[in-house]
Amino acid sequence: MRIDILTLFPAIFNGPFSESIIRRAVSAKHVEVYTHDIRDYSTDKHKRVDDYQFGGGAGMVMMIEPIAAAIDDLKSQRNYDHIIYMTPDAPTLNQQRVNTLSLSENIMILCGHYKGIDQRIRDHYITDEISIGDYVLTGGELAACVLVDAVVRLIPGVLNDEESALTDSFQDNLLSPPIYTRPKDFNGWGVPEILLSGHQAKIEEWRMQKAVELTKRLRPDLLK
Numbered sequence: 001m002r003i004d005i006l007t008l009f010p011a012i013f014n015g016p017f018s019e020s021i022i023r024r025a026v027s028a029k030h031v032e033v034y035t036h037d038i039r040d041y042s043t044d045k046h047k048r049v050d051d052y053q054f055g056g057g058a059g060m061v062m063m064i065e066p067i068a069a070a071i072d073d074l075k076s077q078r079n080y081d082h083i084i085y086m087t088p089d090a091p092t093l094n095q096q097r098v099n100t101l102s103l104s105e106n107i108m109i110l111c112g113h114y115k116g117i118d119q120r121i122r123d124h125y126i127t128d129e130i131s132i133g134d135y136v137l138t139g140g141e142l143a144a145c146v147l148v149d150a151v152v153r154l155i156p157g158v159l160n161d162e163e164s165a166l167t168d169s170f171q172d173n174l175l176s177p178p179i180y181t182r183p184k185d186f187n188g189w190g191v192p193e194i195l196l197s198g199h200q201a202k203i204e205e206w207r208m209q210k211a212v213e214l215t216k217r218l219r220p221d222l223l224k
């Protein structure tokens with residue numbers, strides 16, 4: 001998979017992508033991730049990328065020309081399965097969406113800033129719009145990091161057996177049951193007996209029961 005990220009702040013991505021599983025996935029060539037500075041596509045002599053909105057109102061809008069030039073440049077080099085715009089005014093990301101995106105060959109992610117982007121980019125270039133929750137971030141970059149992390153870990157070969165995604169919370173619309181490791185007793189705090197019993201079928205039954213119980217209590221919306 002190849003992921004191209006269009007942003008005004010490419011340096012934001014340096015940290016998140018240079019640690020842990022994402023770093024390993026890039027090193028092992030399971031995924032290529034490139035950031036592109038939208039400002040490099042500005043033809044304005046002051047390298048402007050934002051402008052006042054028609055009709056007035058607070059906040060600047062990202063200009064259409066540099067974004068269009070950046071997307072056209074990338075599209076001339078390969079086909080994209082998804083051209084995604086990260087914005088709070090969009091459907092919320094969920095595991096089902098992540099699963100679908102993880103099957104892509106090439107995806108492009110556009111990060112908005114200021115008030116957002118000129119609507120004509122959304123109308124004519126964008127194939128998917130994604131929010132990561134009902135709160136507002138200063139820009140789409142951190143949301144894009146979240147999306148990339150969630151997608152990359154599902155690419156075959158990225159996770160090993162111990163890290164397997166098959167038992168993730170949400171893969172079956174259930175939260176994960178509680179987990180424990182050694183010691184059996186920590187300051188008098190024990191571990192559920194069933195997990196020490198060796199009865200695998202009973203253990204799985206317990207885990208399912210806990211998962212359903214937790215989901216009912218904390219996220220009843222997932223069971224609908």
Ligand code: 6GU
Pocket residue numbers: 085086087088112130131132133134135136137138139140143144
């Ligand atoms: Cl994708 N962008 C911004 N700016 N804020 C958000 C978001 C995205 N998702 C939730 N809040």
